[in-house]
Amino acid sequence: MDAITVIRAKRDGGALTDEQIDWVVDAYTGGAVADEQMSALLMAILLNGMTGREIARWTRAMIASGERLELGEVGRPTVDKHSTGGVGDKITLPLGPVVAACGAAVPQLSGRGLGHTGGTLDKLEAIPGWSPRVPTERMRELLREPGAVVAAAGEGLAPADRRLYALRDVTGTVESIPLIASSIMSKKIAEGTGALVLDVKVGSGAFMKDAASARELAETMVALGEAHGVRTRALLTEMSTPLGLTAGNALEVRESVEVLAGGGPADVVALTLELAREMLALAGLADADPEAALKSGAAMDAWRRMIAAQGGDPDAELPVARETEVLRADRDGCLAEVDAYGVGVAAWRLGAGRARKEDSVQAGAGIELAVTRGARVTAGQPLATLHTDTPEAFEDALAALRPAFTLSATPPPDRPLIIDRIT
Numbered sequence: 001m002d003a004i005t006v007i008r009a010k011r012d013g014g015a016l017t018d019e020q021i022d023w024v025v026d027a028y029t030g031g032a033v034a035d036e037q038m039s040a041l042l043m044a045i046l047l048n049g050m051t052g053r054e055i056a057r058w059t060r061a062m063i064a065s066g067e068r069l070e071l072g073e074v075g076r077p078t079v080d081k082h083s084t085g086g087v088g089d090k091i092t093l094p095l096g097p098v099v100a101a102c103g104a105a106v107p108q109l110s111g112r113g114l115g116h117t118g119g120t121l122d123k124l125e126a127i128p129g130w131s132p133r134v135p136t137e138r139m140r141e142l143l144r145e146p147g148a149v150v151a152a153a154g155e156g157l158a159p160a161d162r163r164l165y166a167l168r169d170v171t172g173t174v175e176s177i178p179l180i181a182s183s184i185m186s187k188k189i190a191e192g193t194g195a196l197v198l199d200v201k202v203g204s205g206a207f208m209k210d211a212a213s214a215r216e217l218a219e220t221m222v223a224l225g226e227a228h229g230v231r232t233r234a235l236l237t238e239m240s241t242p243l244g245l246t247a248g249n250a251l252e253v254r255e256s257v258e259v260l261a262g263g264g265p266a267d268v269v270a271l272t273l274e275l276a277r278e279m280l281a282l283a284g285l286a287d288a289d290p291e292a293a294l295k296s297g298a299a300m301d302a303w304r305r306m307i308a309a310q311g312g313d314p315d316a317e318l319p320v321a322r323e324t325e326v327l328r329a330d331r332d333g334c335l336a337e338v339d340a341y342g343v344g345v346a347a348w349r350l351g352a353g354r355a356r357k358e359d360s361v362q363a364g365a366g367i368e369l370a371v372t373r374g375a376r377v378t379a380g381q382p383l384a385t386l387h388t389d390t391p392e393a394f395e396d397a398l399a400a401l402r403p404a405f406t407l408s409a410t411p412p413p414d415r416p417l418i419i420d421r422i423t
């Protein structure tokens with residue numbers, strides 16, 4: 001087998017054989033296929049696509065490049081959630097404790113944010129003492145009690161994806177449904193969860209800007225999960241405007257704790273409960289009541305134990321940025337849009353996100369919205385507060401944030417939070 005034959009087959013619009021896929025993924029992971037050869041193949045895949053059989057085999061080869069965790073008997077059914085990423089998407093933080101309080105176990109292996117979308121590990125690391133490093137045996141213990149764990153994926157989990165994702169990032173080959181689906185699902189299947197709910201975001205702040213491509217991605221991922229014995233469902237959800245009122249690490253932790261305390265923004269509460277119901281149904285706990293878990297304080301209790309079990313202090317003061325600046329409305333009007341991408345880029349420029357993998361993030365940086373889509377505003381009214389330790393970032397952040405607010409004479413039409421459900 002040789003790389004040039006495989007590249008030519010895909011370049012000319014053919015389907016790769018199982019043997020070709022197994023060989024090229026394995027040889028690339030082991031260093032026998034060069035980056036420039038894999039780059040050419042990835043571009044051919046992006047341009048010519050893959051059949052369902054090819055995607056399934058590619059995913060299988062990526063899983064086989066590393067270990068598949070055996071979570072074994074943890075005394076509760078395991079179920080995880082994965083979001084394709086959005087602005088202000090802090091749902092994992094309240095969701096894990098809600099689902100754990102209802103009797104399931106949530107084994108979440110998460111990543112860090114890159115670009116304008118945040119990462120769950122960056123958010124939780126804003127909590128003093130909290131660590132994402134959890135050995136597998138300890139992970140099994142935490143799944144028994146408190147029932148939720150958020151950890152950094154180890155080096156041994158789908159190592160082929162680690163190399164491929166880094167290469168795609170610098171070769172313009174991220175935006176391919178077969179490659180995104182196999183990348184996400186290889187990691188989730190290798191994680192060892194019994195069931196999985198996918199939150200596939202649609203809109204300006206998401207990977208998928210339109211519902212048709214989000215639906216195709218969701219259907220591809222659901223089929224991959226089911227083919228590997230993981231019960232999988234997907235929701236398509238709105239990401240044209242940020243979730244909740246905050247984008248930025250410590251700011252999002254604070255908002256999540258408000259939700260766990262029974263308050264918080266309505267959209268964050270609604271999506272947390274909807275995803276919790278899907279997860280509990282897949283885990284065989286359809287009669288559990290996630291709303292009651294929030295109201296009774298059981299979810300808050302699970303959160304406190306989850307944070308403490310990973311070294312965090314749930315009562316510690318969260319980091320606060322040194323400087324703030326307020327953006328105000330320049331005229332009267334109705335907010336027709338608060339654009340997720342603009343808010344995400346502004347939070348990123350303030351230091352909440354990273355441009356390169358090795359960059360660090362500022363825990364306190366980000367955006368706090370004072371108003372949401374549909375609100376009436378008057379000239380001079382605050383629209384948002386910008387938080388950062390590096391005030392020289394305000395100018396660039398404001399340049400992204402100002403155009404994110406669109407004013408109109410009349411209120412915009414309602415937009416549903418849940419667009420579709422894929423089974």
Ligand code: URA
Pocket residue numbers: 165174179180181183184
């Ligand atoms: N997230 C992933 O893990 N992989 C992709 O390809 C895109 C988003």
